[in-house]
Amino acid sequence: MTSPEQVCQEVLRRITPGPEERERVLSVAEELMERLRAVLAEEGVEGEVRLEGSLAKDTWLSGEADVDIFVRFSPDVPKDFFRRRFLQLAKRATEGYQQVERYAEHPYLECYADGIRINVVPCYAVRPGEWRSATDRTPYHTDYVLSRLDEHLKGEVRLLKKFMKGIGAYGAEIRVGGFSGYLCELLAIHYGGFLEALKAASRWRKGIVIDPAGHYSGREDEARELFRHHLIVVDPVDPLRNAAGAVRLDKMATFVLAAKEFLARPSEAFFFPPEPDSTGLKELLATRRTALLAIHVRFSGLVPDVLWGQLYRTLSALRGLLKNEGFKVLRSSAWSDEEANCVLLLELETARLPPVVKKVGPPVWLEEHVERFLNKNMASPELVCGPFIEGDRLMVLVKRRWPDAAELLREKLRDGGKDVGVAPLLADHVRKGFRILVGTDVLGLCEELSGFKRFLTEFLVGRPPWLVREG
Numbered sequence: 085m086t087s088p089e090q091v092c093q094e095v096l097r098r099i100t101p102g103p104e105e106r107e108r109v110l111s112v113a114e115e116l117m118e119r120l121r122a123v124l125a126e127e128g129v130e131g132e133v134r135l136e137g138s139l140a141k142d143t144w145l146s147g148e149a150d151v152d153i154f155v156r157f158s159p160d161v162p163k164d165f166f167r168r169r170f171l172q173l174a175k176r177a178t179e180g181y182q183q184v185e186r187y188a189e190h191p192y193l194e195c196y197a198d199g200i201r202i203n204v205v206p207c208y209a210v211r212p213g214e215w216r217s218a219t220d221r222t223p224y225h226t227d228y229v230l231s232r233l234d235e236h237l238k239g240e241v242r243l244l245k246k247f248m249k250g251i252g253a254y255g256a257e258i259r260v261g262g263f264s265g266y267l268c269e270l271l272a273i274h275y276g277g278f279l280e281a282l283k284a285a286s287r288w289r290k291g292i293v294i295d296p297a298g299h300y301s302g303r304e305d306e307a308r309e310l311f312r313h314h315l316i317v318v319d320p321v322d323p324l325r326n327a328a329g330a331v332r333l334d335k336m337a338t339f340v341l342a343a344k345e346f347l348a349r350p351s352e353a354f355f356f357p358p359e360p361d362s363t364g365l366k367e368l369l370a371t372r373r374t375a376l377l378a379i380h381v382r383f384s385g386l387v388p389d390v391l392w393g394q395l396y397r398t399l400s401a402l403r404g405l406l407k408n409e410g411f412k413v414l415r416s417s418a419w420s421d422e423e424a425n426c427v428l429l430l431e432l433e434t435a436r437l438p439p440v441v442k443k444v445g446p447p448v449w450l451e452e453h454v455e456r457f458l459n460k461n462m463a464s465p466e467l468v469c470g471p472f473i474e475g476d477r478l479m480v481l482v483k484r485r486w487p488d489a490a491e492l493l494r495e496k497l498r499d500g501g502k503d504v505g506v507a508p509l510l511a512d513h514v515r516k517g518f519r520i521l522v523g524t525d526v527l528g529l530c531e532e533l534s535g536f537k538r539f540l541t542e543f544l545v546g547r548p549p550w551l552v553r554e555g
Contacts, residue, residue, distance in 0.1 A: 085350070086350055087350065090350075094352065096242065096243060098146070099242050099246050099355075100242060101144065109149045109151065110139070113151045116151070117133050117135065119177040122177075131206075134153070137203075138265050140230070141226060142233075143242060145242055145249075153203065154205050154206070154207050154222060155174075155205070155207070156207055156223065159208050159209070163190065163216075166206045171192075178195045178204065181202075186203075192204060207222060212321055212322065215322070221319070221325070224322075225266050228321055229273070237276075240272045240281075247346070250353070257392070258388075258389045258393050261331065262332070266327060267317060270327060285339055285340055286347060288336070291308055291316070293307045293318070294316065299318050300318060315331050315336045353550045353552075360549070362530075365544065366524055369527070374414060374431050374433060375522065376430075377432065378529060379427065379430075379497070380427050380521065381428075381517075384424065388422045391420060394507035398428065398501075399418055401505025402493065403430070404505065410437050411489050412434075415546075421534065427536065438487065440469075443481075445457040445479060447476045448473065448477070458478070497514055500512065
């Protein structure tokens with residue numbers, strides 16, 4: 085069997101940028117930085133233009149370069165400047181390139197040059213602990229990582245990032261809820277390498293505290309009390325920030341399991357997962373005999389992080405609605421092209437329940453509860469049988485309000501679904517129109533929506549490609 089070290093050596097060869105790629109990406113970054121400096125000078129605006137992110141630290145992956153250019157302003161600059169004037173200046177500096185306004189805590193500009201995505205982001209030049217915006221920490225993150233990286237560790241960071249991408253745990257955005265690039269850098273530095281990080285992660289448990297700068301040395305319980313999170317990685321530049329705060333429990337668990345699996349059964353599939361086999365989806369649905377429901381909604385004007393927050397909140401509400409009506413939800417997930425379409429996907433044991441349901445009442449000697457139960461149910465037009473006694477409890481059989489899951493969802497979503505917990509911004513779009521597809525009809529979305537077929541395949545297969553057992 086190939087050793088972990090041999091796999092890492094081959095993967096590193098494939099993901100390390102070569103001289104020509106480095107020169108091309110860095111030249112694009114340097115040109116835009118000079119253009120930004122020139123525009124600021126022309127307008128008489130003082131700001132320090134800096135290269136940040138993985139490109140500045142030389143931890144980026146071949147073929148996946150993102151250029152992060154930050155402009156640091158004096159703390160005296162009002163935040164309204166970020167919202168209005170900064171975008172105008174950034175657009176001037178990037179004229180001729182495709183431009184997209186993005187919004188996080190404050191607006192920033194995303195543009196594309198020579199096929200490379202470039203983010204132009206404002207922040208404040210403040211001292212540590214005096215943060216005025218979330219992006220103020222970034223230059224300190226860059227400096228911290230650079231001060232601790234050598235050429236060997238840069239490769240180890242690349243391996244960890246590519247591993248996280250391969251297992252689907254990379255990215256701190258709400259859609260993923262995984263490990264940011266900075267967090268990967270911290271873990272590789274703290275543990276001293278990629279394999280060392282995997283060996284440590286294979287022993288992680290909920291509530292683990294990782295403190296690279298020793299802010300809470302000997303006081304880990306204090307860190308747990310402060311952050312109250314399943315994975316705590318104290319930010320070296322800010323002892324009041326958990327650098328792993330965005331990592332969902334399922335992504336932490338995915339990394340733990342994948343680390344164990346790679347160490348036991350090393351393979352390039354952890355880094356370069358094969359495309360899922362989408363043939364035979366109809367047969368796959370038919371043989372499992374569960375009920376698949378998809379809610380397709382068109383939307384506009386929602387930035388990705390806001391959209392995914394709305395989708396996950398809505399999915400949780402719909403699971404609760406179905407459960408309360410007696411349906412058993414086996415799995416659920418959400419998909420979106422982040423531009424105009426989103427789909428909420430639910431797999432149920434069955435989409436239709438018996439038309440009659442049994443209601444369990446109180447023991448007969450609880451007089452007040454018995455009287456309330458009898459008055460309510462004996463006068464109900466939904467009563468089918470009873471009341472009768474089983475053991476010491478009253479029972480009735482009543483007509484089920486919603487024996488059909490699709491009908492239940494269709495009715496509850498008709499007015500947008502806010503009353504059943506549909507997130508408000510998504511509810512506005514649901515009110516304008518939605519489709520519910522059941523069973524093999526869901527497969528029609530594979531032809532309509534680019535990217536949905538892969539999502540549906542991975543959902544139905546369930547098992548990640550790196551989880552392999554012989555025989």
